[in-house]
Amino acid sequence: MQGRSLSLAALFFCLSFFQVRCQEAKTSMHFGKEKVTHLHFYLHDIISGKKPSAVMVAHANTTEKGPTPFGSVFAIDDLITEGPEPTKVIGNAQGLYVSSGQDILSLVLVVDFGFTSGKYNGSSFSVLSRNPITEVERELAVVGGRGKFRLARGFAHLKTYYLNITNGDAIIEYDVTLLHY
Structure with a gap:
């Protein structure tokens, strides 16, 4: 038994x-087989001027006089370019970022990076991550994708290429590694 x-x-x-x-x-x-893709591009986050690509859509009244814009929410439609000059546009980054640091300037990003030209036209990947923008180099988490980046996961290394401390305009260099199908 x-x-x-x-x-x-x-x-x-x-x-x-x-x-x-x-x-x-x-x-x-x-x-199919999982692939690895490396991307390099620049994001143009323009807050100033007549046609900004990032606009504040909400802020907390209780933190207006603090050292950071804690609680402020920005909607973005930033250009993604091949180089630091806005001459060759390859897509746009659309989403939100929230000023999440009370004492140190830090953001939480919820952004979809969509490509509108080249071999990744129609594809995108998404980031949901903390961005401690006062650090020279930082890493963000890639949490998804569509099109050629279906089921993407990975990370993005960021460096501030240009920052105008008077008006907040910035150009950010992105080096992205994606694992996807």
Whole structure:
């Protein structure tokens, strides 16, 4: 009797293992082989002028006089360019960022980086991450994507290329590594 129970347990183990392996095979056949893509571009976050690409849509009345704009929410539609000059536009970054630091200027970004030209035209990846903008170099999390970046995950290294401390306009250099299908 004990040998029969052991045989049944072994049979159930094998069947469950086989089922898991079949599901893995279906997933890899459906999505194909995972790819790694490296992207390099510049984001132009313009707050000043007649046609800003980032506008404040809300702020907290209680923190207006603080050292940071804590609680301020900005809607963005920033240009993404091949180089630091806005001559070759390759897409735009649309979303929100929130000033989340009370004592140190820091943002939380919820942004979709969409490409409108080149081999990634129609594809995008999304970032949901903290951006401590006072640090020279920082890393943000990539949490998704669509088109050629389907199921993307990865990270973006950022460096401030240009910052006008008077009006807040900035150009940010992005080096992005994506894992996707």
